[in-house]
Amino acid sequence: MSKDVSIPGSGFHRGPALRMKDALESARKATGALNAAYWIVEKVTGYDRSGIMLRGQTVLPASQSGLLYTLLARIEAGEPLQYVLGTWGFRGLDIHCDRRALIPRPETEQVVDVALEELSKIPGDDLLVADLGTGSGAIALAIAVEGGSKVDGRVLKVVATDISRDALELAAENLEYTVGNRPEIAGMVIFRQGSWYDALDRGDRGRLSMIVSNPPYLSRSQWVSLDPIVLEYEPKVALVGGEDGLECLRVLIGGAIQWLSENGCMVLEIDPLQEEAVVEMAVKVGFGRVLILDDLCGRPRVCVAERHSL
Ligand SMILES: C[S@@+](CC[C@H](N)C(=O)[O-])C[C@H]1O[C@@H](n2cnc3c(N)ncnc32)[C@H](O)[C@@H]1O
Incomplete structure (x- = not known):
């Protein structure tokens, strides 16, 4: 049986049925910013902002809620948002970012x-x-x-x-x-x-x-x-x-x-x-x-x- 896990402070709880709006709220709590929360949920689900807004009640597949958990745990551990997202905008380019640079x-x-x-x-x-x-x-x-x-x-x-x-x-x-x-x-x-x-x-x-x-x-x-x-x-x-x-x-x-x-x-x-x-x-x-x-x-x-x- 899989164990439920919570991220301290984020209100995020790994469980079987995570709705899109809960995912967004957990990401908002973990990052402290709504924009950042959208970026995280976009990365996890592949939907853009309006897609996320339209699907508030949609339950995320287990693979996506697992990925969300992993990303939020990295944020909670203090890793920069840009490294967690893996890309960052620079003059309109998507620049891949990680600890190498x-x-x-x-x-x-x-x-x-x-x-x-x-x-x-x-x-x-x-x-x-x-x-x-x-x-x-x-x-x-x-x-x-x-x-x-x-x-x-x-x-x-x-x-x-x-x-x-x-x-x-x-x-x-x-x-x-x-x-x-x-x-x-x-x-x-x-x-x-x-x-x-x-x-x-x-x-x-x-x-x-x-x-x-x-x-x-x-x-x-x-x-x-x-x-x-x-x-x-x-x-x-x-x-x-x-x-x-x-x-x-x-x-x-x-x-x-x-x-x-x-x-x-x-x-x-x-x-x-x-x-x-x-x-x-x-x-x-x-x-x-x-x-x-x-x-x-x-x-x-x-x-x-x-x-x-x-
Ligand atoms: C402040 S970062 C700038 C990175 C990138 N150009 C940017 O603006 O985001 C400085 C870069 O200089 C590189 N660096 C440090 N010492 C160097 C050296 N002796 N010769 C060449 N590059 C060096 C670092 O590895 C790092 O990538």
């Missing part, structure tokens, strides 16, 4: 906006973009999908790198999935493993139109005081930029000029506290124009460094 953040969607805008200004027939520290592949894929229309028929290629083999595996899965829905990006994105510029082909030195990166930029002390949900589940290698948070940014900015083409530019996500240090580094290595843009909360977040004012 950082969950793509809204600030990073803005980095892509800035990168696309800059890319449209760079002259030349072929555009080569390096997304260094690609993680789930979110930036590289968004640039490939959206960049096509921004660059007026010019050839756009993206090389996406990471030091983490796990992250690259996830990014490759995301590429395959995205190409399934957007076949026009087939062949536009390639992956390379290695530390920052070491991952790139030497032949691309001086040829990159753009270097874009959301590198690990938290200091060790910022990292230890993170929300436990981030600390425990998201990879440390994706978050910590050495003792002062600037270690990766030093390498990226320090090496950029020799990899960028004459009119190339660098777009970096930074911590708001790093504004001054990053501008100083970029000016010192010889960028012609350096500016910092705010995120949607008004905090300095994106550094744009152009070799020559475009």
Whole structure:
């Protein structure tokens, strides 16, 4: 006989007859938000929001109530919603997420906006973009999908790198999935493993139109005081930029000029506290124009460094 099991706090009770509306209510209690509850029930049942609303009294098959139980238990254990759902939206793309890589953040969607805008200004027939520290592949894929229309028929290629083999595996899965829905990006994105510029082909030195990166930029002390949900589940290698948070940014900015083409530019996500240090580094290595843009909360977040004012 199967044993009934309850999830503390969620009101969720594993039993034979779980109606859709009870499933939704259990998910709402476990996640603390109605939107999140719908996403969970959508994943479990395959119905969209209106389908769920229309079927309040429908009893879920045992396989679905079992899956719901498993997902809610993961939420109750403190796992991020994005990992539990397995996909997360990034600029209209469904990005597969799990513990192999950082969950793509809204600030990073803005980095892509800035990168696309800059890319449209760079002259030349072929555009080569390096997304260094690609993680789930979110930036590289968004640039490939959206960049096509921004660059007026010019050839756009993206090389996406990471030091983490796990992250690259996830990014490759995301590429395959995205190409399934957007076949026009087939062949536009390639992956390379290695530390920052070491991952790139030497032949691309001086040829990159753009270097874009959301590198690990938290200091060790910022990292230890993170929300436990981030600390425990998201990879440390994706978050910590050495003792002062600037270690990766030093390498990226320090090496950029020799990899960028004459009119190339660098777009970096930074911590708001790093504004001054990053501008100083970029000016010192010889960028012609350096500016910092705010995120949607008004905090300095994106550094744009152009070799020559475009
Ligand atoms: C903040 S995450 C960004 C992930 C993804 N680009 C995004 O925006 O969601 C930083 C990424 O840099 C990678 N990374 C850390 N150290 C690296 C290194 N030395 N060389 C290349 N990538 C590195 C991490 O594995 C991680 O995927």
